[in-house]
Amino acid sequence: xxxxxxxTLSSLKFDFFSTAGEWHDHxxxxxxxxxxxxxxxxxRFRDDTVGRKFLSALSKKCKQGIDVLMIVDSWGTNVPETxxxxxxxxxxxxxxxxxxxxxxxxxxxxxxxxxxxxVVIDDNISHVGSANIxxxxxxxxxxxxxxxxxxxxxxxxxxxxxxxxxxxQFYKQNQYKKIVKFQDFLIIQDFPSxxxxxxxxxxxxxIKKAKKEVAIISPYFLPGYKLRRLLAMVAQKSxxxxxxxxxxxxxxxxxxxxxKYLGVLHRSGIKIWFYNGDNLHAKILMIDGKKYVFGxxxxxxxxxxxxHEIMIQGQNQILGGFIQEFIDETQKxxxxxxxLKWKKRSQVSKIIGWILLPFRHFF
Numbered sequence: 001x002x003x004x005x006x007x008t009l010s011s012l013k014f015d016f017f018s019t020a021g022e023w024h025d026h027x028x029x030x031x032x033x034x035x036x037x038x039x040x041x042x043x044r045f046r047d048d049t050v051g052r053k054f055l056s057a058l059s060k061k062c063k064q065g066i067d068v069l070m071i072v073d074s075w076g077t078n079v080p081e082t083x084x085x086x087x088x089x090x091x092x093x094x095x096x097x098x099x100x101x102x103x104x105x106x107x108x109x110x111x112x113x114x115x116x117x118x119v120v121i122d123d124n125i126s127h128v129g130s131a132n133i134x135x136x137x138x139x140x141x142x143x144x145x146x147x148x149x150x151x152x153x154x155x156x157x158x159x160x161x162x163x164x165x166x167x168x169q170f171y172k173q174n175q176y177k178k179i180v181k182f183q184d185f186l187i188i189q190d191f192p193s194x195x196x197x198x199x200x201x202x203x204x205x206x207i208k209k210a211k212k213e214v215a216i217i218s219p220y221f222l223p224g225y226k227l228r229r230l231l232a233m234v235a236q237k238s239x240x241x242x243x244x245x246x247x248x249x250x251x252x253x254x255x256x257x258x259x260k261y262l263g264v265l266h267r268s269g270i271k272i273w274f275y276n277g278d279n280l281h282a283k284i285l286m287i288d289g290k291k292y293v294f295g296x297x298x299x300x301x302x303x304x305x306x307x308h309e310i311m312i313q314g315q316n317q318i319l320g321g322f323i324q325e326f327i328d329e330t331q332k333x334x335x336x337x338x339x340l341k342w343k344k345r346s347q348v349s350k351i352i353g354w355i356l357l358p359f360r361h362f363f
Contacts, residue, residue: 062090232268
């Protein structure tokens, strides 16, 4: 199966990328042909071979007079601000979201992060998905959708609003959390909030309406009690629920916490699949093989409560078919959850899971 799909719907053309490396190559092509503007909002941009390649390309576009704006997260993009001097000295703008505060409560003070991944070029090309701009993750299995057409100005406006207001407390208010409708798509923005979690609430609504099946792909699977109970209730209605997670994610502590809940979910009739290839980092929800949601949010406490995220829901049959094929191909590289093996897991793993439980909101 090729991991790049192309199709046109009304005023939109879609490409789908299933690895970060492949997406990097196509994104660089888009950057190099940019004529007016390049807006990038990304969680992780590293000083490595991939990051330096993008830095060089963006610097060249700045020299050509192209309007370049970047928003990076200070935690995810752990580089000095001088790293981006080649962009800034030629007129580009780089904004670091929430610089780290070195206080006694370091983790709590720095926990709200910008996890969104959006690129808009020339008011015509846009990229939204799960991947970062780093060397170490280039072989990970990801979910990135490239779109050509009039959705780009909509996403550009969201980036500009964020650039102007994200570090201001008022930007977390409800007026900035409205779901935006564009053609067949709903664009859901989420901002840190313990009490109002737009993406989580939206997931709950559409999962409740499932008639036949629910598929969830997430690298970090830590849903809260309410979501776990909902999934169990839906599964007990003979609705087929499949959850795809990496065999071993890049955050071992999350795996210990995740594993604690898997047996209970399995007993509820939920099918759990472990991906055996390179890290599974895609973020997808599919309902009844028709309605899909893709973007930056993980299926966990941290994304729902503490992160700035963006997810896009659609029902177009062609793009939905691409995503369903991606899910089917993912399953081919998976092993089913082994309940007996889970029961016999080491006492050390169980103890670590219990120790980490009070801190589950931070993973």
